[in-house]
Amino acid sequence: MKHPIERDRIQRFVAKNKLSHLIILYIAFTFLCSFISSIIWHFIFQDYVSGNLIFKMWYSFVYLYGYQPNIGDLTNSHKIISIFLSVCSIVLPTLLLGTVVFKILLPRKKRVVFRNKANLHIDNDNNHFIAIHSYLGSQLNFVNWKFVAYLRIDIDINKSNFPLRTYAIQITEEILAIPYTLTPTRILIPIKVIEQGSQNPKDKEQIVFSKKGTKYGLVEVFGNDVPSENKFDYEILIITSSQMPELSMNFTESKIYHSSDIDFSEDFKIKTVFDAKTNQVYVPDWSDF
Incomplete structure (x- = not known):
């Protein structure tokens, strides 16, 4: 077994960073997922979702935030990507909610x-x-x-x-x-x-x-x-x-x-x-x- 063993990296990361920073990272991660899916849709499945790469990235981004096309109109290949985005649209908000609850209930630094x-x-x-x-x-x-x-x-x-x-x-x-x-x-x-x-x-x-x-x-x-x-x-x-x-x-x-x-040099006194x-x-x- 390789040492040293490091555990609780995610917990430490969440505990160490401010909630505002974590929300920004969450939004950036959704942009990353949108960018990856738009690249796949643009260069592999060119017959679906007309428009340039930026439009497809926006399409994927709003998909992650709740807008979902009728999956019955898609081919099997398109369904795979749609399922991926659908799963992400459920998992990512759950992670965000868990992070918010964790930050609120966790004893904060500098109490x-x-x-x-x-x-x-x-x-x-x-x-x-x-x-x-x-x-x-x-x-x-x-x-x-x-x-x-x-x-x-x-x-x-x-x-x-x-x-x-x-x-x-x-x-x-x-x-x-x-x-x-x-x-x-x-x-x-x-x-x-x-x-x-x-x-x-x-x-x-x-x-x-x-x-x-x-x-x-x-x-x-x-x-x-x-x-x-x-x-x-x-x-x-x-x-x-x-x-x-x-x-x-x-x-x-x-x-x-x-x-x-x-x-x-001198004593410090504070009045109560x-x-x-x-x-x-x-x-x-x-x-x-």
């Missing part, structure tokens, strides 16, 4: 809207965190909104076969039981910050950054030194998942923050207001989200 930039957060006890903001961009109800975070970094200075390492990292607020939708939430990744030139603490439970002015370089991951040429070349992967009881579905999404996407009358939380200003 979770992440802020494009992560930022540094320092609490009142001078603890340092990388803060990541996001919200549920849907009117549906969600339960058990979970987050998992990973750090990927090349820590192998000798460049072995698999130098890229992935570490599961601790975050705050790993699960929100019943989150508000359209309301920002923040997860925090604990880090330790030392001044550049200080000795690495060799802490097997911490992610360590060295600070020089406004630049923060990753120098140690859970006791493993990071080569100096890689301290500004890392990425944080966030995996988020939740349940949607109204659709009886689950969904999982991801977001990658490269080192250049993390702003260490709770309206007791409607029992809703809203944001008066979404600027810089």
